[in-house]
Amino acid sequence: QVQLQESGPGLVKPSETLSLTCSVSGGSISNYFWSWIRQPPGKGPEWIGYIYYGGSANYNPSLKSRVTISADTSKKQFSLKLTSVTAADTAVYYCARRAVAGNIFDYWGQGTLVTVSS
Amino acid sequence: DIQMTQSPSSVSASVGDRVTITCRASQGISSWLAWYQQKPGKAPKLLISAASSLQSGVPSRFSGSGSGTEFTLTISSLQPDDFATYYCQQANSLPPTFGPGTKVDFK
Numbered sequence: 001q002v003q004l005q006e007s008g009p010g011l012v013k014p015s016e017t018l019s020l021t022c023s024v025s026g027g028s029i030s031n032y033f034w035s036w037i038r039q040p041p042g043k044g045p046e047w048i049g050y051i052y053y054g055g056s057a058n059y060n061p062s063l064k065s066r067v068t069i070s071a072d073t074s075k076k077q078f079s080l081k082l083t084s085v086t087a088a089d090t091a092v093y094y095c096a097r098r099a100v101a102g103n104i105f106d107y108w109g110q111g112t113l114v115t116v117s118s
Numbered sequence: 119d120i121q122m123t124q125s126p127s128s129v130s131a132s133v134g135d136r137v138t139i140t141c142r143a144s145q146g147i148s149s150w151l152a153w154y155q156q157k158p159g160k161a162p163k164l165l166i167s168a169a170s171s172l173q174s175g176v177p178s179r180f181s182g183s184g185s186g187t188e189f190t191l192t193i194s195s196l197q198p199d200d201f202a203t204y205y206c207q208q209a210n211s212l213p214p215t216f217g218p219g220t221k222v223d224f225k
Binding site: 043044045046047058060062094096099101102103105108109111 | 152162168173210216217
């Protein structure tokens with residue numbers, strides 16, 4: 001059973017960089033796309049982007065200028081960096097696996113709340 | 119981006135009720151539609167893919183239908199474990215986009 005676990009700071013100051021890591025266990029990281037999805041309080045989820053285990057990434061155009069997703073296959077981890085954060089970036093951040101069937105998400109981490117505040 | 123809308127935004131129901139949730143896409147997405155269930159403090163759980171394909175382990179009281187721009191999720195006989203928020207998500211094109219959710223709570 002694939003398990004994902006997010007880690008990183010729960011509080012980030014405005015204008016700084018949000019950094020999170022997702023650790024994958026119980027399955028292979030190969031041959032899948034690995035995603036970051038966020039959910040502001042009381043709203044629906046928003047796809048941030050994903051990376052293929054081989055290294056190519058796709059990002060949501062609304063965030064593309066501020067987002068970098070990278071992967072370390074040897075550690076079975078992938079990471080998110082979001083620069084120049086504002087209060088609007090406050091959300092629960094999830095890592096998730098894109099299913100083989102397409103752009104749907106079949107395994108999710110438990111999520112981590114990141115608050116942007118001074 | 120493809121915009122997703124859901125109706126109603128909330129529904130109050132009782133155990134045993136039949137519940138139907140509608141999801142609409144701003145443009146045609148064929149059958150590239152998924153449904154998720156989310157409980158408070160938990161991650162979304164994938165219920166249905168390809169508009170009507172039930173994921174393994176999901177009870178058969180859940181069903182999905184539709185294609186193009188209009189889709190429905192039906193719970194045939196609501197159970198206590200089903201009180202949650204439900205989201206649709208289009209998987210037709212990047213970026214994948216989610217609906218705003220429908221909360222199913224106790225009448």
